[in-house]
Amino acid sequence: MVDAFVRPARPDDAVAVARLQLATWRIAYAQVIPATVLDALEEDEVAAQWHSAIVEPPTPRHRLLVAYEGAEIVGFAAIGPASGEDLVGPGYASEAPTAAGEWDATALLVNTLLVEPRWGRRGHGSRLLAAVADLARQQGFTRAVAWVLEADQATRSLLESTGWAPDGVGRVLDMDGTEVAEIRLVTDLTPADPQ
Incomplete structure (x- = not known):
């Protein structure tokens, strides 16, 4: 049986996370994100940011979780409180209104969720999402949002298979002159009523 687990990231994980992010983006998003953007990403700089x-x-509620298979990091999730900009649109006004640059007390943002393609379909994404949901509930979040590239069917399928759904809100990012569309997916984190 393969040893697979998720844990909070440690400082010495930053290089592996950066390497995984760049490899994944250059494979999975090569047809979406302009080559000029992907080519400009330097591993050392990305590792320093992680x-x-x-x-x-x-904030203390921002976390980076890493997924392992054996001794290798195979995926990660970056999470934290959503900002007011993440909660625009019908039905998602903040219960505790936020000023620009402030964080919402009840809505979690899954900022990044990646599993390196060669490690896909082995349960790592589901383990990451389960760990995210557990941590979010411990921290008092009652709902979660994620912005997903419209062309990223793998991430969208993973999220939808675990109960997330598009809420009809989208946005367009300008990536070096190329417009890249994202959609927002949401989920309720309140525990099910045991009845």
């Missing part, structure tokens, strides 16, 4: 996110997160 190191900072681990040791000096914006």
Whole structure:
């Protein structure tokens, strides 16, 4: 049986997380994100950003979780409170209104969820999402949102298979002059009524 698990990231994970992110983006998003953007990403800079996110997160509720198979990091999830900008649109006004740059107390943002393609379909994404939901509930979040590239069917399928759904809100990112569409998926984190 393969040893597979999820744990909070440690500072020495930053290089492996950066390497995994860049490899995954360059494979999975090559037809979506302009080559100029992908080529400009330097592993050292990305690793430094992840190191900072681990040791000096914006809030104590921001976390980076890593998925392992054996001794290798195969995926990760970056999470934290959603901002007011993440909750625009009908039905998702914050219960505790946030000013620009402030964080919502009840809505979690799954900022990044990646599993390296060669490790896909082995349960790592589901383990990451289960760990995210457990941690979110422990921290008092009652709902979660994720912005997903419209062309990213793998992430969308994973989220939808675990109860997430598009809420009809989208946005367009400008990536070096190329418009890249994202959709928002949401889920309820309140525990089911045991009846």
